[in-house]
Amino acid sequence: MRLSTKSRYGLRALFDMAYHAGTLPAQIKDISRRQNISPRYLEQIFQDLKRGGLLKSRRGPQGGYFLSRKPNEITVQQIIMAAEGEMALVDCVKSGKGCKKECEFDNQCVTQKIWLEASNRLNDYLSSVTLKDLCDDAKAMGMEKELDHRFMYFI
Amino acid sequence: MRLSTKSRYGLRALFDMAYHAGTLPAQIKDISRRQNISPRYLEQIFQDLKRGGLLKSRRGPQGGYFLSRKPNEITVQQIIMAAEGEMALVDCVKSGKGCKKECEFDNQCVTQKIWLEASNRLNDYLSSVTLKDLCDDAKAMGMEKELDHRFMYFI
DNA sequence: TAATTCTTGACAAATAAAATAGACTTTAAT
DNA sequence: ATTAAAGTCTATTTTATTTGTCAAGAATTA
Numbered sequence: 001m002r003l004s005t006k007s008r009y010g011l012r013a014l015f016d017m018a019y020h021a022g023t024l025p026a027q028i029k030d031i032s033r034r035q036n037i038s039p040r041y042l043e044q045i046f047q048d049l050k051r052g053g054l055l056k057s058r059r060g061p062q063g064g065y066f067l068s069r070k071p072n073e074i075t076v077q078q079i080i081m082a083a084e085g086e087m088a089l090v091d092c093v094k095s096g097k098g099c100k101k102e103c104e105f106d107n108q109c110v111t112q113k114i115w116l117e118a119s120n121r122l123n124d125y126l127s128s129v130t131l132k133d134l135c136d137d138a139k140a141m142g143m144e145k146e147l148d149h150r151f152m153y154f155i
Numbered sequence: 156m157r158l159s160t161k162s163r164y165g166l167r168a169l170f171d172m173a174y175h176a177g178t179l180p181a182q183i184k185d186i187s188r189r190q191n192i193s194p195r196y197l198e199q200i201f202q203d204l205k206r207g208g209l210l211k212s213r214r215g216p217q218g219g220y221f222l223s224r225k226p227n228e229i230t231v232q233q234i235i236m237a238a239e240g241e242m243a244l245v246d247c248v249k250s251g252k253g254c255k256k257e258c259e260f261d262n263q264c265v266t267q268k269i270w271l272e273a274s275n276r277l278n279d280y281l282s283s284v285t286l287k288d289l290c291d292d293a294k295a296m297g298m299e300k301e302l303d304h305r306f307m308y309f310i
Numbered sequence: 311t312a313a314t315t316c317t318t319g320a321c322a323a324a325t326a327a328a329a330t331a332g333a334c335t336t337t338a339a340t
Numbered sequence: 341a342t343t344a345a346a347g348t349c350t351a352t353t354t355t356a357t358t359t360g361t362c363a364a365g366a367a368t369t370a
Binding site for chain 1: 156157158159162163166167170191231235239242243244245246259263264265266268269270272273276277280281284289292293296298
Binding site for chain 3: 027046047061063064
């Protein structure tokens with residue numbers, strides 16, 4: 001039972017954006033450098049997060065990505081959902097019941113109830129944590145903020 | 156974030172054993188037939204569960220497997236632990252910190268705390284459910300018990 | 311128009327999950 | 341003792357998923 005790197009990288013990247021947010025959109029190359037994630041791969045993840053409504057983007061010079069809501073309105077659960085596709089411990093408790101691999105014991109299975117309850121509890125917790133919480137934590141533990149290099153020249 | 160089939164099959168199989176328990180050891184072929192799991196694959200899973208201390212076995216004719224503790228003393232968490240090897244949402248919160256893929260941000264990472272707390276909550280719940288609870292559920296929903304075919308001839 | 315940045319879809323390598331197979335050992339019953 | 345019915349051990353194979361790379365394209369700003 002492991003979370004894929006898409007979720008882990010996705011959360012790290014969005015936290016990074018929230019923590020280092022400036023007036024200009026954040027660029028892949030900066031985020032990937034700070035978080036040590038392959039820029040090409042991060043692009044892909046950001047497309048998923050865009051489709052999930054968490055990110056918006058602007059092309060062209062000085063373009064980049066920005067959060068589509070305030071950090072305290074973006075939960076970890078939403079990020080995982082967008083990155084992972086769906087968040088279920090086992091297939092048989094997926095919400096969109098159009099899942100192909102339906103188990104032949106569906107709905108008359110005592111183990112299904114366990115997986116469902118476990119998934120719910122997990123989701124409850126992950127829904128209770130927002131990007132703002134992470135930023136507060138980071139600040140509390142004294143994590144440095146990097147200045148936007150695009151401003152460096154004017155100092 | 157999915158649980159592997161080893162855990163799902165493992166739980167189903169152990170529940171099956173607890174629910175249909177008789178005086179003789181339960182045999183792979185019966186469990187696999189009732190639960191529709193490949194017998195050869197179930198053998199493998201049972202080896203893991205044996206190593207995890209949940210099962211014991213007797214060889215030879217009329218041999219088979221039996222639970223090494225009472226159903227109310229076997230938790231779902233223990234089963235997953237034995238089947239899955241280790242139960243962690245992400246590598247960086249594994250207990251046996253000898254994990255190779257240590258993240259370079261270890262211990263100074265705000266996302267790590269989230270994964271750790273989520274793993275803990277999940278484990279807390281799964282540790283609170285035992286095989287006996289599953290049997291009670293099954294009984295309550297009227298699931299049929301199969302008679303042991305090895306007794307059939309004497310009826 | 312030129313440079314920069316995101317967009318899209320295809321592709322490939324690596325890893326892990328799932329299942330199958332065969333030779334072997336132990337045990338109970340006869 | 342012999343035999344047949346179990347479990348045991350270790351490979352191997354197959355399949356699916358994850359992870360990551362690449363290249364051509366489209367939008368935007370300066």
